[in-house]
Amino acid sequence: IAGITQAPTSQILAAGRRMTLRCTQDMRHNAMYWYRQDLGLGLRLIHYSNTAGTTGKGEVPDGYSVSRANTDDFPLTLASAVPSQTSVYFCASSFTGEAGQPQHFGDGTRLSIL
Amino acid sequence: GQNIDQPTEMTATEGAIVQINCTYQTSGFNGLFWYQQHAGEAPTFLSYNVLDGLEEKGRFSSFLSRSKGYSYLLLKELQMKDSASYLCAPMDSNYQLIWGAGTKLIIKP
Numbered sequence: 003i004a005g006i007t008q009a010p011t012s013q014i015l016a017a018g019r020r021m022t023l024r025c026t027q028d029m030r031h032n033a034m035y036w037y038r039q040d041l042g043l044g045l046r047l048i049h050y051s052n053t054a055g056t057t058g059k060g061e062v063p064d065g066y067s068v069s070r071a072n073t074d075d076f077p078l079t080l081a082s083a084v085p086s087q088t089s090v091y092f093c094a095s096s097f098t099g100e101a102g103q104p105q106h107f108g109d110g111t112r113l114s115i116l
Numbered sequence: 117g118q119n120i121d122q123p124t125e126m127t128a129t130e131g132a133i134v135q136i137n138c139t140y141q142t143s144g145f146n147g148l149f150w151y152q153q154h155a156g157e158a159p160t161f162l163s164y165n166v167l168d169g170l171e172e173k174g175r176f177s178s179f180l181s182r183s184k185g186y187s188y189l190l191l192k193e194l195q196m197k198d199s200a201s202y203l204c205a206p207m208d209s210n211y212q213l214i215w216g217a218g219t220k221l222i223i224k225p
Contacts, residue, residue: 037215042217043217044120044203044205044214044215044216044217044218045159045203045205045213045215046215047212047213050212060212092158092159099211100146100211101146101147101166101207101211102146102147102164102166104149104161104164105149105161105213106161107158107159107160108158109157109158110157110158
């Protein structure tokens with residue numbers, strides 16, 4: 003079944019450690035996104051990519067990096083995790099990054115930084 | 117600045133109709149999306165409006181007034197499975213979605 007796969011499902015991480023959240027889609031979507039969702043707040047965009055080889059910063063990019071080496075994969079890296087990065091992380095994709103294209107979401111990664 | 121305003125929580129009865137309102141202010145506008153999110157799950161796409169008026173899709177309808185910066189999601193014949201959060205997300209001039217905190221809808225028997 004086509005869709006978006008995120009890994010791991012959940013993780014507890016010590017502060018200061020490096021962590022990469024994985025995201026793979028098999029829908030041949032050009033655009034991909036990383037969001038974080040915190041209680042009482044809307045989804046906040048961390049980074050996005052409109053096509054393979056390009057990336058852009060969203061609303062809350064500090065402390066995170068991404069790469070888009072191919073169409074299918076869009077990993078998110080926390081170089082040195084801090085407790086404020088405790089959140090639920092969603093990866094999403096859309097056919098293009100233009101108007102009218104709905105974003106489809108993975109099941110999320112629940113990350114706790116201690 | 118960009119801002120989305122939705123009620124935090126609403127309660128409705130099974131079989132009834134409920135309207136969830138959303139007002140927004142964005143830098144430019146490229147349409148508005150509604151998503152449903154069950155607790156502990158990912159958001160799923162419900163509807164998209166780019167022109168003024170009502171879009172109907174089964175039990176769910178969505179309305180947009182661009183001049184008023186206003187949208188609503190109308191849910192008819194409520195079922196227990198409709199208990200979820202409903203997220204309003206207009207798209208700005210950079211084609212980025214601006215997400216509201218969502219409205220938690222509680223359905224009572």
